[in-house]
Amino acid sequence: MTMRDAALEAPSSDRNRNPGEDGIWIFVGGDLSIFALFFVVFLYYRGLDLELFNQSREALSIPLGLLNTLILLTSSWFLASAIEDMREGHFERAPKLLVGSIVLGLGFVLVKYFEYSEKISNGITLVTNDFYMYYYILTGIHLFHLIIGLGVLLFLLKKSRDLSAWGRNSATLFESGAIYWHMVDLLWIFIFPLLYLLR
Amino acid sequence: MVDIGRANPKVLSGLWWCGVVSIITFFLALWPMMGFIPPPAPTLTPQEFYNLIFDNVLMFRAGVIVVMISAALLLPITALMTYFIARMERGHTPMLALTSFSAGIINALLTLLPAVVWAAIAYREDRDVMDMQLMNDIMWLCYMMYWQPFVIQIVAMGVTTLKARTPETQIFPRWYGYYVLWTAVAVCGGGLSVFFLDGPFAWNGLVGWWLVVVMFALYWIVSFVVWRKAINREALELGSG
Amino acid sequence: MSTIIKRHVTLVWFSLVLLTFVAWFTADTVTITDVDTKRWATVAILVLAYFKVRLVIQHFMEAKHAQLPLRVLMEIWPLATLILMLTLYLLPLFT
Numbered sequence: 001m002t003m004r005d006a007a008l009e010a011p012s013s014d015r016n017r018n019p020g021e022d023g024i025w026i027f028v029g030g031d032l033s034i035f036a037l038f039f040v041v042f043l044y045y046r047g048l049d050l051e052l053f054n055q056s057r058e059a060l061s062i063p064l065g066l067l068n069t070l071i072l073l074t075s076s077w078f079l080a081s082a083i084e085d086m087r088e089g090h091f092e093r094a095p096k097l098l099v100g101s102i103v104l105g106l107g108f109v110l111v112k113y114f115e116y117s118e119k120i121s122n123g124i125t126l127v128t129n130d131f132y133m134y135y136y137i138l139t140g141i142h143l144f145h146l147i148i149g150l151g152v153l154l155f156l157l158k159k160s161r162d163l164s165a166w167g168r169n170s171a172t173l174f175e176s177g178a179i180y181w182h183m184v185d186l187l188w189i190f191i192f193p194l195l196y197l198l199r
Numbered sequence: 200m201v202d203i204g205r206a207n208p209k210v211l212s213g214l215w216w217c218g219v220v221s222i223i224t225f226f227l228a229l230w231p232m233m234g235f236i237p238p239p240a241p242t243l244t245p246q247e248f249y250n251l252i253f254d255n256v257l258m259f260r261a262g263v264i265v266v267m268i269s270a271a272l273l274l275p276i277t278a279l280m281t282y283f284i285a286r287m288e289r290g291h292t293p294m295l296a297l298t299s300f301s302a303g304i305i306n307a308l309l310t311l312l313p314a315v316v317w318a319a320i321a322y323r324e325d326r327d328v329m330d331m332q333l334m335n336d337i338m339w340l341c342y343m344m345y346w347q348p349f350v351i352q353i354v355a356m357g358v359t360t361l362k363a364r365t366p367e368t369q370i371f372p373r374w375y376g377y378y379v380l381w382t383a384v385a386v387c388g389g390g391l392s393v394f395f396l397d398g399p400f401a402w403n404g405l406v407g408w409w410l411v412v413v414m415f416a417l418y419w420i421v422s423f424v425v426w427r428k429a430i431n432r433e434a435l436e437l438g439s440g
Numbered sequence: 441m442s443t444i445i446k447r448h449v450t451l452v453w454f455s456l457v458l459l460t461f462v463a464w465f466t467a468d469t470v471t472i473t474d475v476d477t478k479r480w481a482t483v484a485i486l487v488l489a490y491f492k493v494r495l496v497i498q499h500f501m502e503a504k505h506a507q508l509p510l511r512v513l514m515e516i517w518p519l520a521t522l523i524l525m526l527t528l529y530l531l532p533l534f535t
Contacts, residue, residue, distance in 0.1 A: 011505035018510050019502035023377025025510060028501075029517070030381050034410065036521045041399050041406065043525060047532030062467070069460050077453035080500045084447055126394055137391065137400060148384065169364060176377075179501050186496040190521065193485045197467040198529065199478045 010087050011175075024176035028183045031145070035187055038141070039194060042134045046198075049130065054199060056131035059124060064115050065196040068108050069188060075104035076185040079153070079178050082160065086174070091163055098157040101181070105150045112143055135195055142187055149184045152177045203285045203293060208434035211279060215426055218276030222419045225269040232262030233317075236412075238339055238403045241396040245328035248335060256321050263318045270311035277303030277352070283429065284356050286370055287363045299355035305348040313341040343389040343402045343411070350383045353418070357383065370429045375421070382418040386411055452499040456492055463488045479533060483526060490522040 011019040018025065046053045082097035116136075119125075126136040156177045159170060230236035239251055252259055281300040285293035320326075320334045360376030363369045389411050392402040399405040463485045469477075494515075498504040503514040 011502045016507075018506045021373055021377070023374035026374055027377045027381040029513060031384070032517050034385060036517070036524065037410070038406070039521060040524050040528060043528035045399075047528060050532060062464070066460065066464055070457060073453060073456045073460065076496065076500050077449060080449040080452075081447065084449060130398070133395075133398065133400070141388065144387070145384070173361075175502070182496055182500040185500070186493045189492045189496065190489055190525075193463065193467075193489045194525070197463070197482070197485050199482050 020176035020179045021172050024179050028179060031183065032187075035190075038138060039190065042138065042194065045130060045134070052129060053131045056129060056135075057196065057198070059119065059122070060135070060196050061115060061118075062196050064111055065192050068111050069192050071104050071108050071111070072185040072188050075101045075108075076182050078104070079156075079181055083174065083178055086160065086171075091160070094160045095157055098153060098160055102150060102153045102157065105146060105153065108146060109143070109150075112139065138191055138195060142184070142191055145187070146184050149181045152180050202289050203282075205433065205437060206282055208430055208437060211282065211430045211433065214275040214279040215423070215430060217272045218279065218419075218426075219423055221269045221272030221276060222416075222423075224265050224272075226416070228262040228265035228269060232265060233259050235262075237408055239335065240403050241336070241339075241401055245332040249328045249331055252321055252331070253324060256324075259321050260318065263314055263321065266314045266317070267311055270307060270314060273307035273310060274304070277307060279426065280352065280356055283370060283426070284359045287359045287368045289368050295355045295359045299352045302348040302351035302355065306345075306352055309341065309345045309348065313338050316341075339402045340393060343392040343407065346386050346389045350386060353379050354383045370432070371425055375425050378421060379418070382414055385414045386418075449499060452495055456495055459488050459492050459495075479530070482529065486522060486525055486529065490518055493518045 011017060078097040078101040082094040082101070085091070085094045085097065119132075124132055126133055156174055159166075159174060226236070234251065234255060239248055243251070277300060280303060281296045284299050285296035288295055316334050316338050320331050320338075357376045357379035360371045360379065361373065363371075388400075388406065391400045392404075392407045395401040395404070395407070397404070400407045402408055466481050466484055466488075469481065497514050497518065501514070503511055506514070
């Protein structure tokens with residue numbers, strides 16, 4: 001029995017199952033709902049003080065935000081490619097792609113570090129005004145999720161290297177971990193325009 | 200082969216009831232007894248806070264006693280959770296169960312201990328209002344910021360649930376493991392309250408209070424149902440085995 | 441290498457990157473101080489974000505291949521979020 005046989009049929013060909021495990025969708029659905037709440041709260045308070053929010057926004061670095069968007073998109077792509085690889089039975093390349101995802105994720109953290117430290121050295125902190133409160137908290141909570149995601153990716157990397165235990169359960173767990181990381185990616189896709197580009 | 204062996208389902212059931220009573224009385228004590236749902240705004244003046252307490256002081260003092268009882272009843276439920284985790288770790292020394300257990304004790308202590316500060320607040324009518332404000336700050340920051348042991352306690356349970364792959368160790372449905380981990384992540388946000396006196400992230404805010412307390416209450420409701428099912432199944436297995 | 445390029449997820453990634461740059465250029469052109477242009481540009485940017493989010497959900501998370509209830513929920517979330525965002529963005533501008 002080859003690895004290929006032990007692996008799961010992709011959801012695209014096996015319509016009798018959902019990608020990942022049911023539980024991960026509870027997690028992701030719940031977290032997405034909470035973030036939607038954050039977005040609503042942010043936009044509501046923004047509506048009460050448009051001038052402050054618009055003006056404060058100008059201190060944000062759009063190029064860095066853009067860079068972070070591209071970093072996460074590419075990181076998700078690597079991860080999705082790794083899963084495709086494993087489904088096709090190419091288990092050699094997958095770990096490398098996962099390392100790529102992790103490195104990109106670390107890159108995101110690095111960019112955020114520069115962004116934050118630049119602002120803080122200019123005296124812009126969490127309590128400077130309402131806009132920056134939302135900026136730090138939204139991006140901070142996202143960063144928290146991302147760091148957890150790096151742990152998940154490391155776990156997936158370890159799994160992709162140890163094929164002796166690979167089977168049906170591993171494949172669904174893998175998909176679940178990937179779904180979490182894609183959630184981190186898609187949250188930033190909304191956060192970036194919300195904070196950096198809205199006028 | 201390390202197997203902690205089965206517990207008496209009647210005892211498990213008793214522990215479960217302690218947990219249910221704990222949570223119900225906790226919320227009953229906070230409101231309607233103490234009027235603390237939602238928590239008093241950090242922006243209240245010391246005099247306003249004084250009035251809040253002493254307009255209703257007998258009920259408030261009684262509420263404190265109830266909070267303390269409910270906090271102590273977290274200990275039996277910690278034991279129940281520890282048992283489940285140890286069963287899921289069957290075959291190994293139950294280290295995650297021990298981790299959860301130690302975190303659970305601390306969590307119960309941190310819920311119990313600060314309540315006496317509330318008792319002190321309501322103790323003397325001629326107390327300086329500034330002192331009362333300080334003591335209340337300590338209390339609420341305790342409750343909002345001490346999420347760490349609770350998170351460790353439930354993460355240990357969530358992780359163990361997901362690691363369980365054999366029929367003997369799968370005593371909880373797998374989605375419960377994910378659900379618990381989500382709760383842990385969502386509850387971590389309580390720590391932000393130290394930065395804010397008002398707004399959505401303060402200890403009485405939409406996110407700082409309401410989101411956290413909803414996630415917290417939901418966790419207990421879902422967990423009690425899942426744990427009850429597991430206890431009933433144990434009783435069935437022991438009855439027929 | 442060629443297997444990666446020909447893949448579906450690669451096409452999705454490329455579309456996402458493209459849409460990201462489109463959004464950026466749209467944002468950049470809004471240095472025009474014309475208020476109406478700013479608003480339309482912002483609306484466009486949010487709608488573009490919705491499509492990007494949807495691409496990630498459908499193709500990376502593979503919700504496209506999920507069973508109906510999940511598929512429906514994962515269509516509702518981005519759409520509801522977009523509608524809420526657009527409403528809350530536009531409302532204060534007209535009151």
